[in-house]
Amino acid sequence: MKSLTFQATLSVFRKEVIAASRFKGTWLTMLMFSFTTLSLSSLAFKGTATDSATLSALYWIIIFFSAMTSVDRLFIEEEFSGTIRMLKAYGGAIPILFGKMLYGFLLLLAISVIATFFFIVLFDGNIPQESSVFFFVNLILGVWGLSAAGTFLAALSASANVKSGLFPVLMLPVMLPVLLPVTEATTEIFEGGAFDVSAVFPVFLYDLILTVTSSLLFDYVWYEDL
C-alpha cells in the first residue's frame, strides 16, 4: 500500500513537471519577479552600504512573493481547466497533496537558488564560507514551510466559493512563524554567523507540524466540496 501511495505521489509530481515544461508561464513569472525586484532595489540603493537586516528582509520578501505567484496556481488551474474532477475521482488525497507539495518545494527552491545568485551579483553580496551550511539549511526550511502551507491553502482557497484574495489572506498569518525566524537567521548569516541549531530547530518543528496537519486535514478539503 505504501509503495502504491509513493508511485501515485511520483505520478503527480511527474505530471506537474511535464506541464510546467510545456507551460512556462509560472516559473518565468517567478524568475522575472525576482530579477525585476532585485534590479530595482539594487538601482534604488545605488551601491550604498545596506545593512544585513534590510538585505535579509528583501531576500525573503522576494521568495515569499515568488511562492505566492506559483503555489497559488497548483489547484486553481485544475479548477479552471476542469481537470479537478478527474483528479478527485482517481487520485487519493495524500498522493495529490504530497505530489504537488514536492513540486512546489523543488520549483521554489530552484527559483530561490537562482534569486540568490542574482542577489549576490546585484548587491555585491557574499555568503561567508562558514555560513554556507546555515544558509542552505535555513533556505530549505523556509521554502519547505512556504510550499507546505501554500499547497494546503491553495487547495482550500480553490474549493472555496470566494476564490480570489483568499489565498494571500490565509497565507500571511500562517507563514509568519516561518518568515520571522528565517529572516532573522538570514541576517545572522549575512553577518557571518556560523550554523546555529537553536535558530533553525523551531522552524523545522513548525514545518513538520504544517506538513502533518495538512496531510491530516486534506481529506476533508479534497472531498467535501465537489
Place this chain on the structure above:
Amino acid sequence: MEIIFNNVSLNFSHKIIFSSLNLKLTSGKIIQIIGENGSGKSTFLNLAAHLIRPTSGKIIAFCDEKKLQGEDYRKKIAMLTPDMKVYENLTAEENLKFFVGLRGKILSRDDTLNLWERVGLKEDDIKGKYAGKLSTGMSQRLKFAVFLAMDAKVWLLDEPTANLDEAGRETVIREAQQAAKKGALVLWATNDERERRAADEVINLSSDTIRIS
C-alpha cells in the same frame, strides 16, 4: 460488491435533494439512474463515489462482506462524467499513464494498445497529439480508456455516451455489460432512451418513492 444507502438525506443550500433514501445496490448488474434534469442523478453518483458526504444517513460499501471506507473504497471506483476533463497539454498516452499512475499502477505498452483498441482509438490518430487538439468524441473515448484502465469493481457512469457516435455508444454498452457479467456494479445515469436497453434495473429519481425497479 454492495453499496447500501441507509436513510440518506442530502440538502444543498436549504434545498432538499434526497430525503431518507434507503437502497441496496448489488454487483453483477447495470442499474440505470433516470430522472428529470436537476433530479439529482449526478449527485447520486457523487454520493455513491463518496466524493460528497450526505447531510445525514450513511452510505456503506462492502466487498466480499468486508466494509470498505475512504481510499480503500475509492480505489474500487471508476467514474465518467461529462464535466470531467483530461489535461489539454498532455498527450493522450501521458494522460492515460498519469491517471492510472494515480492508482499506483503502471501500464505496459500492450495494455495501452489494448485500451486504445477497446475504445476505438487508433494510435496513429493520437500519437504525440496533445489532448487539447483531439476532437470532442476522441477526447470522450480517451476518458473512457482512462475509466477502463482502472479495472474497477464499481462503475459510475454519468451520460457516458455524450459526444460519442453510434459505434462509440455501442462500445460503452458492450463494455458495461461485460463488466456487469464479470461482477462489477454498474451505476449509469442517463436520460437517453437509446441506452435504456442496457439496464438490468432502474432507479427513477423523479418518482415520489425512490426505489429499484
